[in-house]
Each structure stands twice: as C-alpha cells, then as structure tokens.
Amino acid sequence: MKIAVTATGDNLDAAVDPRFGRCAFFIVVDTETAAFEVVENTAAGAAGGAGIQAGQRVADAGAEAVLTGNVGPNAFRTLSGLGLKVCTGVTGTVKEAIEQFNSGALKDSAASNVGSHFGMGGT
C-alpha cells in the first residue's frame, strides 16, 4: 500500500514535518516495494483551505494512510472523509516513521489534534 509522510526535506532521511496542511513535502512510499515519490506541498502558502488541498493531494497520489505530526479539523475531515487513515504525533525521520508504521507501532487517530491554522505560527 502507499502511505504519505509529511517531510521537511525531499528524501527519506528528512525529519517528519510536524504540520500536515502546511508541510514542505509529502513523501509517498509504497510499503511493498520501498519505492517513493516526492510531492511538493503547493498548499503550504495558501491563505485558507490548506488542509483540504493537502488532503486532496495525498489522496490523488494514491496514499491510503498519512503519517504526520499535527492535523487540523478541515484536514482531518478531508482525510477521513476520503477514506485515508491518519496517524498524528509521528516523529523522527521519514525512514523511521515508515519502520514504525510497518511494525504496527503507530495508532490511528480518531480526530484532529490541533485547531485550524495551527501550522501558521504565532498564537
């Protein structure tokens, strides 16, 4: 299956980006073949609807699950509504996150874990 990991850089050694909607990149990995695709997150600079746009993007890339730090309310609704599983609170490198996922160590999240526009900084 394909899983998307939010990343601060464009490779497997990059750190997991704690933001979903405004992360720098999505690394979409095929867990069976270990092949991966780097998707730049064009939603990062959006004034609004970044989570929805990002959710649409990873769904279009064929991901069935998302590994990330924080997910806001619109992003969560998009991901779960489009049938993707979401794991929040994921840390480490992209490679380590995938290993955690494959070993069954990660739990699915049932809801968003931060408020809207959390990833924009400030209060």
Next chain:
Amino acid sequence: MMSNRDRVKRIAIASGKGGTGKTTVATSLALALRHVEHVQYVDCDVEEPNGHILLRPSFEEVIPVGIPVPSINESQCTYCGQCAESCVFHAIAVSQSTKAALVFDKLCHGCGVCSYVCPEQCIAEHTREIGVVQRGQANGIAFVQGVLNVGEALAPPLIRAVKKHIAQEGVVLVDASPGTSCPVVEAVRGNEFCILVTEPTPFGLNDLVLAVEMCRAMAIPMGVIVNRDGVGDKQVEAYCEAQEVPILMRIPFDRHVAEAYSVGEPLIEALPEYADRLVRLYEDISRVV
C-alpha cells in the same frame, strides 16, 4: 451656493488603521448634513457595525442574506473530481478510488463554478445564511447596516447585499471596516470619494499608506482627516503633502471627544462647533472631486 448637480452623492469613510475615528466622523457627518440634504448612512462594517450605537436607529426591516453553496447528489456523482479541481477556494475534495465527495460550506464563496462544470449536472445549490441586512430611520437619517453571523468568515457577499439598498438620491455615507482587504474594497468600490480617517502616529501612517494605495488602485478620489491631531508626530502630514493627498480636516486631540464617544454621544452633540465644520467638509469634498 452650489447647485445640487455639483454635489457629490456617495462618500466612503475608510481608514487603514482601526480605531482612528471613521464612525465618529461618518455618524456626525450624517447628523450635520441631514438639515441640508437627504442623508443615508450605510454601515458596511458587517463584522462589527457600530454606527447604530451613535445614531440609535429604529429598525423597520430585517432581511436575511445567504450565499449559494453546493449539494452534490452522490447517487448521480461519478467522482470525476472536476468540481474539486475547478474550485479556487478548495471547498470541495473528491476521491475517485474511495468514492467520496466532501463539501466544506464555510470555505465556499458561492461562485457557482462547481455546479456549472459538473459533467453529470448533479450539483444543486442550497442557500447558507451568512447574516442580515437591517433598515431603519435615525432622526431623519435613512439607516442601513449589515450584521454578519458570529463565526462567519465571509463578509463581502453581505456587504454587496447591504449596498443594494443604497439610496438613489441625496447623500450616501458608507462606513467601512478597518483595514484594506476584501471587505473594505467591497465597501469602498463604486463610491465617488473616499475619506481616510487617520491619526498622526507611526501606526496611523503605516496603514494610511496602504489605504492610499488601495484608493489609487481603485481610482477613487480621496482626502484625509487627521483625528487626534497634536498627539504623535508630523509624518502623516509630510506623507500627505509629498503624495498630494489633501488633508480635509484636523480634529485636535480632546479628551472630551473620547468621553462623549464612550457614552455613545455623537461628536457634534458633544461639540456643536463641529456641525458647521462638517458641512464645510462636505462642500470641500465636492470641490476636490
């Protein structure tokens, strides 16, 4: 004595920085002119209209305002995703593989493109209420305001609905919200002149520059009122002179003005000498245009 033909009809009052005195000026200008002209005060600060506090209108009509948002008929939907792709506000998300279509009402701007492009024509529009327009009278002044629902982010459609009630005769004063973004542009658009109320401080100047640029981009003649004149510095004056933006009036800092405002008393009731000054302001504006 000027003929009615020469007089300006629609004047917006904006500022840039908030709290500079737009409503103080707009309401007292309305009160000052009502003996000379038929006056309509239009409060387009729909997120927090406050003109009613000073003018105390009695309301005669409340009109709900909504925008059209999409309802996708999923029994006919093929999940092609064209609606999602066409939405510039990202208010729709669709997955072909999981057969899911989601609409985010709060992000929808009611543009209607999704229902237009749907190949199956299975998107209907239902109305989402965003606020109300209220009409009334205040001491011989025609009064219109918009009140946006709490939690609603989208002001411009309600402002457009408010502006539909602008009178076709007499003087119309359009009180805008602070700032220079979409709601202010919508309020100011279509008026013949824009009064920019500012204060002589670095904050006032910073936002005045943005407001001047906005008026220039919209090709609307403008003039500045410096409120709380005497506090702060001379940078606003220097800027206006360099930019050839006329300073129409200065309201000196006076604690009495703030005290009156704090109890909802209009400027010209607390300081009656402003009545003549405001009538002359209106005549000066007519000359500038």
